[in-house]
Amino acid sequence: MMDIRRSRFTNKAAGIRVSFEFFPPKTEEMEKTLWEAIGRLAPLCPSFVSVTYGAGGSTRERTHTTVKRILAETSLTPAAHLTCVDATRAEVDAVIAAYAQAGVKHIVALRGDPSAGVGNSYTPNPLGYVNAADLVAGIRKCCDAEVSVSAYPEKHPESRSVEADIDMLKAKVDAGATRAITQFFFDNDLYFRYLDRVRARGIAIPIVPGLLPVQNFKLMCNFAARTGASVPTWLAERFSGLDDDPATRKLIAAAVAAEQVFDLVDRGVSDFHFYTMNRADLVYAICHLLGLRPQVKEAA
Ligand code: FAD
DSSP states (O other), X not given: OOOHXXXXXXXXGGGOEEEEEEOOOSSHHHXXXXXXXXXXXXXXXXXXXXXXXXXXXXXXXXXXXXXHHHHHHOSOOEEEEEEOTTOOHHHHHHHHHHHHHHTOOEEEEEOOOXXXXXXXXXXXXXXXXXXXXXXXXXXXXXXXXXXXXXXXXXXXXXXXXXXXXXXXXXXXHHTTOOEEEEOOOSOHHXXXXXXXXXXXXXXXXXXXXXXXXXXXXXXXXXXXXXXXXXXXXXXXXXXXXXXXOHHHHHHHHXXXXXXXXXXXXXXXXXXXXXXXXXXXXXXXXXXXXXXXXXXXXXXO
């Protein structure tokens, strides 16, 4: 019997676009792992690769160094993350200027987590940008970089309601953001329900699903608890009993991610942002399933 889902999927694969998120490495060994991942994923020609910015600007130098190396050594388009936690406008503007000077054309603008940690209330620096929308406006004033922002299908943990969240998204779009990347989620219905509400508010920018292939179930649960993402019971059941069996966990992770992306593609999604955790293998396999193949550079 013909597999209808697979045949529909193959027809759509040509229009698939992906982007990859990395974090700046802390040690030489982590640097090696990151560059192995970049080397493996680069031939898939992502639309861009983003590099996160540590809490309170703690990775400012490392983010910058990583972004600069991507620009110098690859043909990838880097997107540098930037937050406004604990920084004055002048300090943030200096980072924006340094990115512009380095040739960065895409910034992912975020408010950032409260410096006292997730769960505490956020207090803007009295001389700083007050929130992500204010930061987006500041970036647009300082340079002509493309600006992406966050979106939360399951509501940001600090937010009163999904409506308040969407108000903030609208403010970020009005300030000049042209793409939103979502927090990770596992239940696609949540994403589509959120998308309906966003579109109903007249927000037309792409809301790109951020997907987290489950490299490590326990770690993912910790992230989920901090970010307000829910972990469905069926997902926990799939990983249960596998704590000491990394090989099977990896196979299950690939199967779970494949199921999620197939469903998203079937429902019309063509752009995907992958939280790689600086590891290529699962993401590479999912991209392969999405129909992407490494592009070989022509000899000069
Ligand atoms: P916003 O979009 O400004 O706010 C999110 C929601 O929280 C709003 O919609 C609003 O409803 C609510 N809210 C905000 N402030 C308040 C308030 N004072 N009172 C009540 N409600 C409020 N963090 C990093 O440190 N570095 C990164 O590189 C990074 N990259 C990220 C990339 C993506 C794609 C995503 C989804 C998140 C990322 N984060 C990163 C996490 C992010 O910084 C946190 O979620 C932070 O708490 C909110 O920043 P934001 O820009 O998403 O906030």
